[in-house]
Each structure stands twice: as structure tokens, then as C-alpha cells.
Amino acid sequence: MNPDFDTLIDRRHTSSLKWDRYKNKDVIPLWVADMDFRTAPEIIESLARRIDHGIFGYTVPDEELSQLVVERLHNLYQWDIQPEWLVWLPGLVTALNLAVRSVAKEGETVAVPVPVYYPFLMAPKLGGRQSISVNWQKINGTWRLDLNELENKITTDTKLLLLCNPQNPNGRVLTPSELKAIETLCHKHSLVVCSDEVHCDIILDQTCKHTPYASISQHALDHSITLMSPSKTFNLAGFGCAFAIIPNGELRHRFQNTRKGIVPAPDNMLMGFTATKAAYRHGEPWRQCMLEYLRSNHNYLLKAINAIPGLRMNPVEATYLAWIDASKLQLDDPHRFFEEAGVGLSPGAQFGDANFLRLNFGCSRALLETAVERIKKAVYKIT
Numbered sequence: 001m002n003p004d005f006d007t008l009i010d011r012r013h014t015s016s017l018k019w020d021r022y023k024n025k026d027v028i029p030l031w032v033a034d035m036d037f038r039t040a041p042e043i044i045e046s047l048a049r050r051i052d053h054g055i056f057g058y059t060v061p062d063e064e065l066s067q068l069v070v071e072r073l074h075n076l077y078q079w080d081i082q083p084e085w086l087v088w089l090p091g092l093v094t095a096l097n098l099a100v101r102s103v104a105k106e107g108e109t110v111a112v113p114v115p116v117y118y119p120f121l122m123a124p125k126l127g128g129r130q131s132i133s134v135n136w137q138k139i140n141g142t143w144r145l146d147l148n149e150l151e152n153k154i155t156t157d158t159k160l161l162l163l164c165n166p167q168n169p170n171g172r173v174l175t176p177s178e179l180k181a182i183e184t185l186c187h188k189h190s191l192v193v194c195s196d197e198v199h200c201d202i203i204l205d206q207t208c209k210h211t212p213y214a215s216i217s218q219h220a221l222d223h224s225i226t227l228m229s230p231s232k233t234f235n236l237a238g239f240g241c242a243f244a245i246i247p248n249g250e251l252r253h254r255f256q257n258t259r260k261g262i263v264p265a266p267d268n269m270l271m272g273f274t275a276t277k278a279a280y281r282h283g284e285p286w287r288q289c290m291l292e293y294l295r296s297n298h299n300y301l302l303k304a305i306n307a308i309p310g311l312r313m314n315p316v317e318a319t320y321l322a323w324i325d326a327s328k329l330q331l332d333d334p335h336r337f338f339e340e341a342g343v344g345l346s347p348g349a350q351f352g353d354a355n356f357l358r359l360n361f362g363c364s365r366a367l368l369e370t371a372v373e374r375i376k377k378a379v380y381k382i383t
């Protein structure tokens with residue numbers, strides 16, 4: 001298998017969220033988290049075959065689909081789950097909001113490590129719940145979660161921790177001992193953990209290994225909601241297909257009840273199910289090639305960004321997102337500055353730190369190099 005990730009495929013005029021933002025401007029879009037790559041050929045063929053059938057009625061997540069997830073989690077993460085723990089959903093942001101509303105009552109508190117993918121910050125507010133934030137801190141050059149700060153802020157009203165692992169935007173993959181420390185704290189204070197692991201199949205640093213939070217102990221298993229999806233790994237975000245794994249029957253029942261009448265039952269996820277089956281059955285060779293391409297883009301970007309005065313980037317352990325510190329440039333609005341230079345990044349403010357920018361390197365190398373040249377030129381003009 002030799003997928004072509006180098007050719008720049010024109011995504012304009014395809015209603016792409018990422019590309020349409022700048023459709024009449026010369027701005028390279030490296031913001032929202034989807035990749036510019038065509039998905040695996042087996043997925044495309046499987047979707048085409050299903051389309052050819054011509055009947056697109058309500059569809060159930062069948063036994064084959066559940067079995068593929070069970071096998072995948074066993075093979076990749078040595079985590080054995082039961083098919084009945086699976087809850088299919090049209091997206092992970094939906095799942096985050098359902099987790100908040102089913103675990104914490106109105107007025108109760110949700111803990112959120114910051115910076116983080118912005119729907120984590122919004123979910124408590126949208127549900128009328130309170131939130132406390134705990135900071136990721138750079139210690140000896142590595143991003144670490146300050147658990148002392150978290151413990152100091154926890155009250156008897158705190159019911160849930162929203163974890164993002166691998167982390168978006170800083171790219172950390174939490175080690176088993178970091179997860180164990182989180183579990184010890186959550187056990188002590190009776191917190192449920194909702195662990196968003198959507199980026200778990202995109203490990204770039206081969207010395208890292210993804211460990212599902214729920215697999216760390218029996219207590220974690222019984223007090224957790226794990227969120228996963230093929231959407232990031234196989235570039236299927238437009239299909240809206242995700243799943244939660246909720247081993248605790250009572251918690252699962254509350255989660256399902258919260259969805260009733262608001263979030264569609266999963267019977268309208270036909271194409272998402274079709275794509276997921278093909279991805280999990282046949283997508284592994286493509287995923288490995290994609291990872292190699294991303295690793296090469298990452299290594300290039302790390303060197304190039306850290307060679308630009310005033311910009312700093314840490315190695316990314318997982319995801320195709322770089323979290324770039326622009327504080328030394330002392331710009332009023334770093335996002336606007338680079339947008340005016342022709343590169344559309346995600347503003348760090350959105351994630352909770354205005355000094356940073358998030359760059360999506362899930363694109364062809366040629367496009368990435370052009371973007372870096374623009375970034376470099378803009379910085380040299382002001383330094």
C-alpha cells in the first residue's frame with residue numbers, strides 16, 4: 001500500500017469548513033482538526049458499494065460493528081470491553097455535553113484541565129453546571145497536569161473530570177502512572193471521569209503508548225465514560241459517528257436517558273457505520289502509512305518552528321496538532337497577525353491561552369512548507 005499524501009487535493013467548492021473560511025483569500029487553512037488526505041481506499045469502496053444499494057433507511061449498529069470495536073480495543077490497547085457497554089452517538093462534542101448533564105446536577109461542578117479543545121470549556125456552562133479549571137504546566141520542558149491545584153479546588157460539589165487524552169492541544173499522551181495519579185484523586189473525591197480519547201490512534205512518538213483511562217483500575221472502569229471515534233484517524237469527521245464506552249450500567253442508563261428526545265437514536269448513522277466497519281476491518285495499513293507521513297511532517301515542523309525567533313513548539317506525542325508558543329513575539333493578536341500573513345491557525349485564546357496558536361499539520365508537505373515560509377517571513381519582518 002502506498003497512499004499518496006503529497007498531492008494537494010482541491011477541497012474548495014466541497015463545502016469544507018476548513019477551506020471555505022478563506023475561500024476568496026490567499027490564506028492557507030491549518031486550523032480545524034481534519035486532514036487534507038483522502039481516506040483509505042477500502043473505506044471509499046465500501047461507502048460506494050453501500051450507496052449503490054440505493055436504500056438508506058434507519059440502520060442499527062449491528063453485532064459486526066460492536067465486535068470490530070471490541071477486537072480493536074483488545075488488539076491495540078489490551079482493553080477488553082463488553083459490546084453492551086457501547087453507546088453510539090453522532091459526535092463526541094454531543095457526548096461531552098451528555099456526560100456533563102448526566103453526571104453532575106445543575107449547579108454542581110465539573111473539573112476541566114486547561115488549555116483544552118474549547119467544547120470542554122463550554123459544556124459545563126451550556127448545561128448550567130459550574131466549572132473549575134486546572135492548569136497544564138510546563139515542568140522540565142514537558143506539559144504536566146497540576147494535580148495539587150486540582151485537589152485544592154475540588155469541593156463536595158465536584159462530580160466530574162473532563163479528561164482529554166491524548167491531549168488536544170498540547171499533544172501529550174498520559175502515561176499509566178499519570179493516569180493512576182488521576183484515578184487515585186478521583187477515587188478519593190468520588191469523581192467520575194469522562195475521558196475523550198478520540199486522538200488515541202494517532203500516536204506519533206513511538207516511545208509512547210495509549211492507555212485508556214478506564215483500563216487503569218476496576219474503580220476507573222466503574223466510574224468512567226470513554227469517548228472514541230474513527231473520525232480523526234480516518235478523516236471521517238463529516239459523517240458524525242462516535243461511541244462512548246460506559247461499563248457501569250447505572251451510569252450508562254443515566255447517559256442514555258439524558259439523550260432521549262434530543263440526540264437522535266443511532267439509527268440515522270448509516271454511512272458512519274459503513275465507514276467505521278471498513279476502517280476498523282481494513283484500515284490498518286493505511287493508518288500506518290498516514291502515521292509515517294504525519295511523523296515526517298511533525299519532525300520537519302518541529303525543527304522549522306523552533307528555528308524561528310520568538311516561536312516555540314514542544315514535540316507532539318500524539319495528534320496532528322502543534323501547540324505553538326508565540327508569547328515572546330508580544331503580539332496583540334497572534335491569530336490575526338499570522339492570518340494577515342496568509343496562514344489560518346486556531347487562536348490559542350479559544351483553548352484557554354491567548355499566547356499560543358494551534359497548527360494542524362495533517363496536510364501535504366508542500367502546503368506545510370509554504371505555510372512555514374509565510375510564518376517565517378512575517379516574524380522576520382517584525383524582529
Ligand SMILES: Cc1ncc(COP(=O)(O)O)c(C=O)c1O
Nearest residue numbers: 033091092093117168196198242
Ligand atoms: C478532543 C476532541 N474531542 C472531540 C472532537 C470533535 O468530535 P466530534 O466532531 O465527533 O464532535 C475533537 C475535534 O477536533 C477533538 O479534538
